[in-house]
Amino acid sequence: MRGKMKLSFIENDSVRKTTFTKRKKGMLKKFNELVTLCGVDACAVIRSPYNSIQEPWPSREGVEEVMSKFMEFSVLDRTKKMVDQETFLRQRIAKETERLQKLRDENRNSQIRDLMFGCLKGEVDVSHLHGRDLLDLNVFLNKYLNGVIRRVEILKENGESSSSVPPPIGVAPTVVDASVPIGFDGRMIQDQNQNQQEPVQFQYQALYDFYDQIPKKLHDFNMKMNIDPNQSMNLDLNDGEDEGIPCMDNNNYHPEIDCLATVTTAPTDVCAPNIINDL
Amino acid sequence: MVKKSKGRQKIEMVKMKNESNLQVTFSKRRSGLFKKASELCTLCGAEVAIVVFSPGRKVFSFGHPNVDSVIDRFINNNPLPPHQHNNMQLRETRRNSIVQDLNNHLTQVLSQLETEKKKYDELKKIREKTKALGNWWEDPVEELALSQLEGFKGNLENLKKVVTVEASRFFQANVPNFYVGSSSNNAAFGIDDGSHINPDMDLFSQRRMMDINAFNYNQNQIHPNHALPPFGNNAYGINEGFVPEYNVNFRPEYNPNQNQIQNQNQVQIQIQNQSFKRENISEYEHHHGYPPQSRSDYY
Secondary structure (H helix, E strand, O other): OOOOOOOOOOOOHHHHHHHHHHHHHHHHHHHHHHHHHHOOOEEEEEEOOOOOOEEEEOOHHHHHHHHHHHHHOOHHHHHHOEEEHHHHHHHHHHHHHHHHHHHHHHHHHHHHHHHHHHHHHOOOOHHHOOHHHHHHHHHHHHHHHHHHHHHHHHHHHHOOOOOOOOOOOOOHHHHHHHOOOOOHHHHHHHHHHHHHOOOHHHHHHHHHHHHHHHHHHHHHHHHHHHHOHHHHHHHHHHHHHHHOOOHHHHHHHHHHHHHHHOOOOHHHHHHHHHHHHHO | OOOOOOOOOOOOOOOOOOHHHHHHHHHHHHHHHHHHHHHHHHHHOOEEEEEEEOOOOOEEEEEEOOHHHHHHHHHOOOOOOOOOOHHHHHHHHHHHHHHHHHHHHHHHHHHHHHHHHHHHHHHHHHHHHHHHOOOHHHOOHHHOOHHHHHHHHHHHHHHHHHHHHHHHHHHHOOOHHHHHHHHHHHHHHOHHHHHHHHHHHHHHHHHHOOOHHHHHHHHHHHHHHHOHHHHHHOOOHHHHHHHHHHHHHHHHHHHHHHHHHHHHHHHOOOOOHHHHHHHHHHHHHHHOOHHHHHHHHHO
């Protein structure tokens, strides 16, 4: 079995000469195949480095004929598709790199798909995944879920009758949901999930909006400072308070409770005792 | 057996009749021919020039060092290269160096491509093995029935919730300043302190639901808290101790505010400018909702 040949100048003269002869023959064979299959005009000139022979193909007259036809083209048309070895190699590198990237993306999608089904079957624990896998799985899951939702809508529009096929066995999310805290904390987590079910792009937009608002707030604050002289008096008083007893900070927190007392909702009632206990 | 593709299949060596096939064949074989020529130049130091006219009457050419010089030398029947000046020789050396680097790069890309192909084959094998198990939910979505899809949709939504929670937890664990302290607090106080953090997030949600009058009421409460940042900027002795704590607390508040922005967009379909400004002020208040609490923990 021939090893993969290193693509560099062959130093050994005899080996190089043999390689030249064999490869030249192979190249000319491919040249002939191209001309025969596509019925096109072509010519080639090969000059070996160690003797003075210049070998034309198909013949000297053939080369001259093709070259005269070549010269009839304008310089622009001639050079448009002309490549030297450097340019050819760059083009080839770009093409192979593109193929490589496409194949990598395809492989990544396959991996994430297998991971998703592994999670659904309970073979994989979501909490053990790495951050990068979590991100990719989240994106893929959104796409796949959107596909399923669209399919459901199409079938409903067509009025297809449903058949009784059982859902998959041993799905991991059911087990994981059981461990989620119930009641207040559970509600909090649900709210958080609802917020984060927005598209990733929207989150970026939200973050962008948030950053834009910071200078505006500072500007508003500075305006108040300039307009209201009494504000300075309040600031001084606060400074005095800060110098005093630490429990005064708790008093600063006290208005929050009064504020909450105005809202009559069950979660607030559940919250208040916790805050008092902590205080 | 008739093959479905033309891979590894002998063809008749005559001109092709199908025009589109002819175009594709020309393109592929021309590339292959140029590749062979390039390898010959690299390995043996030969000089090559190839000129090909396409079926569409365009001209493609490959040359090393370039088409014109090789063809000119041939037509002038000048077998020996002219005596090379120093500049010419230097240019030749530089070109060879560039070509060598490009060849190395190409070899590297091709080997990586080979690795990815092997991985692709492995994944394909795994998928075929999985398909043999007869798991209907791994079939393409278009092949499933309505009831299957609805059940499957529920499972996917559950999984999505779990993944989202885990992703949030993962990224929160990477914010070092605030959550490291929070972790130590949890270690010190156990579950209670952990449950203590969640109510604050709920407080934000509740404040979001208040009407304009409630905002006015909050606004009266805001004034003392507004005092803190500029005093932190001033060089008062006592507040110097406060500044690092404030800076530490400032960073994590981005996260709840981001959630608030999303809540805002969900709860209020239309936002008036006046309400928007007040909500901005209210959010500014939220920045200072933390410092008293944190200072309590600190003391």
